Amino acid sequence: MTLDGTPQEFTLTAVASELAVRDTLLAIRNRLAVHGVSEDTCGSVELAMAEALNNVVEHAYCDDGPRDIRLSVEIKPDRLCFQIIDGGAPLPDLSLPAGALPDNSGPRDALPEGGFGWFLIRDLTERVSYERRNGMNHLTLEFLRTAR
Amino acid sequence: MDLQSTYHNDMNIITVAEARIDAAAAIRFKDRMRDVTSQGPAHVVLDLSNVTFVDSSGLGAIVAAMKQLGPEQRLDLAGLTPDVAKVFRLTRMDTVFVIHDNIIALKARATG
Numbered sequence: 001m002t003l004d005g006t007p008q009e010f011t012l013t014a015v016a017s018e019l020a021v022r023d024t025l026l027a028i029r030n031r032l033a034v035h036g037v038s039e040d041t042c043g044s045v046e047l048a049m050a051e052a053l054n055n056v057v058e059h060a061y062c063d064d065g066p067r068d069i070r071l072s073v074e075i076k077p078d079r080l081c082f083q084i085i086d087g088g089a090p091l092p093d094l095s096l097p098a099g100a101l102p103d104n105s106g107p108r109d110a111l112p113e114g115g116f117g118w119f120l121i122r123d124l125t126e127r128v129s130y131e132r133r134n135g136m137n138h139l140t141l142e143f144l145r146t147a148r
Numbered sequence: 149m150d151l152q153s154t155y156h157n158d159m160n161i162i163t164v165a166e167a168r169i170d171a172a173a174a175i176r177f178k179d180r181m182r183d184v185t186s187q188g189p190a191h192v193v194l195d196l197s198n199v200t201f202v203d204s205s206g207l208g209a210i211v212a213a214m215k216q217l218g219p220e221q222r223l224d225l226a227g228l229t230p231d232v233a234k235v236f237r238l239t240r241m242d243t244v245f246v247i248h249d250n251i252i253a254l255k256a257r258a259t260g
Contacts, residue, residue, distance in 0.1 A: 046201065047203060047234070050171070057171070104239075104240060108215060112208075116204035117204045
């Protein structure tokens with residue numbers, strides 16, 4: 001993982017793997033804490049970013065060997081902006097999944113073990129957008145500094 | 149994945165000795181849970197007080213650990229830290245599990 005830029009505006013480049021995602025999340029959280037972002041907001045950012053980055057590792061790059069994820073971070077006075085760029089497969093229909101909450105009303109054997117990722121991303125962000133540009137995925141997540 | 153199982157009277161209390169149940173750890177967690185719940189009391193309590201982060205893969209692995217129990221067994225949770233409580237609350241999975249606030253009080257009750 002490499003980190004470039006200023007404390008307020010920086011880029012991170014990491015290999016697309018689950019362990020590299022873990023390191024990336026810890027690096028982001030350290031940066032946010034230095035800027036006085038609350039623990040609660042840090043937790044929300046870490047969870048949403050974990051879902052977005054693991055989607056890249058597990059879905060966009062699922063058929064290939066390890067490749068890179070590039071992350072641009074802007075820490076603004078009122079909001080936190082993250083852009084994730086990868087060269088993996090596009091999102092289906094080139095659009096953001098609806099992210100409905102999986103049904104947990106059935107018996108134990110029928111309880112959902114997945115499908116929470118996009119629900120959490122949509123629930124935890126102030127704004128999320130997606131663009132496919134020049135064969136790359138650009139996913140932007142924005143949080144208010146006072147996010148829950 | 150470091151899981152420690154101790155029996156307190158009628159409960160198999162499983163303490164997670166690692167800080168994260170995430171995508172990198174989910175499969176090992178589920179496999180290790182199968183080992184430590186294959187014997188012992190039917191009432192299983194997962195002590196998450198050392199765990200600071202669970203993502204949706206970790207959440208899925210905890211649900212899978214419950215589903216792989218025998219029909220006579222049950223899985224409760226205890227000691228949720230703030231970020232872990234948040235993922236259960238947001239996904240409404242806090243309605244699926246019995247969640248105990250305090251593992252120490254639970255152990256005291258079990259041994260007392």
